[in-house]
Amino acid sequence: MVIQKVGAALDRIGLESVRSSPLSVFFILFSVVVIFFASRFPSGDGVGPSFFPIAVSVGIIFFAGIDVLTGSETELEISEFDFRPAAAVAAFLVGYVLLMPVLGFLVSTMLFMPVVLYYSNIRSKLLGAALSIGFPIALFYIFARIFLVRLPEGVIPVSRLLPQLPLVVTF
Numbered sequence: 054m055v056i057q058k059v060g061a062a063l064d065r066i067g068l069e070s071v072r073s074s075p076l077s078v079f080f081i082l083f084s085v086v087v088i089f090f091a092s093r094f095p096s097g098d099g100v101g102p103s104f105f106p107i108a109v110s111v112g113i114i115f116f117a118g119i120d121v122l123t124g125s126e127t128e129l130e131i132s133e134f135d136f137r138p139a140a141a142v143a144a145f146l147v148g149y150v151l152l153m154p155v156l157g158f159l160v161s162t163m164l165f166m167p168v169v170l171y172y173s174n175i176r177s178k179l180l181g182a183a184l185s186i187g188f189p190i191a192l193f194y195i196f197a198r199i200f201l202v203r204l205p206e207g208v209i210p211v212s213r214l215l216p217q218l219p220l221v222v223t224f
Contacts (some may be wrong), residue, residue: 077117084110084117102202138172145169157207162189194218 091106149165156164166185175181193212196202206212 074117074121077120080113080117081121084113100200142169142172153205153207155207157209157211158204159189159193159211160207160209161205162192190215 087110088107091103091110094101094103094106096103145165145168149161152164153161163185166188167181170181170184175184193204193215197204197212198218204212
């Protein structure tokens with residue numbers, strides 16, 4: 054039964070369904086590249102630094118594959134889409150990645166978050182400030198203190214100013 058459904062779905066996949074989902078195909082290819090590079094990360098005991106990029110990439114491949122399989126047509130034409138906000142966020146993302154070794158994870162993320170929030174149509178200054186400060190600190194505690202993943206500190210190690218919370222998980 055399952056094999057027949059998978060076979061029928063694979064029969065429906067053709068060049069037309071791939072052409073109708075170019076963004077999904079791009080996400081699949083991009084995720085394969087991420088998995089390739091993340092699998093080269095140094096691995097330690099237990100969950101290593103490659104776990105989250107690979108897990109997210111597998112999820113993207115799964116959902117993008119479903120989109121290609123269903124071949125659903127979208128109402129939005131590519132000519133109607135405004136690429137300027139996406140291009141601006143992509144440019145800031147490149148700057149974020151380039152500045153992270155210099156500024157550190159906390160500072161660079163706190164500077165990058167308002168840009169993402171602005172282009173996500175979140176205009177509340179209070180909410181923007183709370184998310185821009187709180188989200189990077191929460192991510193720092195989750196990854197650096199619980200999962201023991203080393204995050205870039207930058208020239209001025211601002212993360213050392215945060216209080217030590219008893220969140221370290223030992224195996």
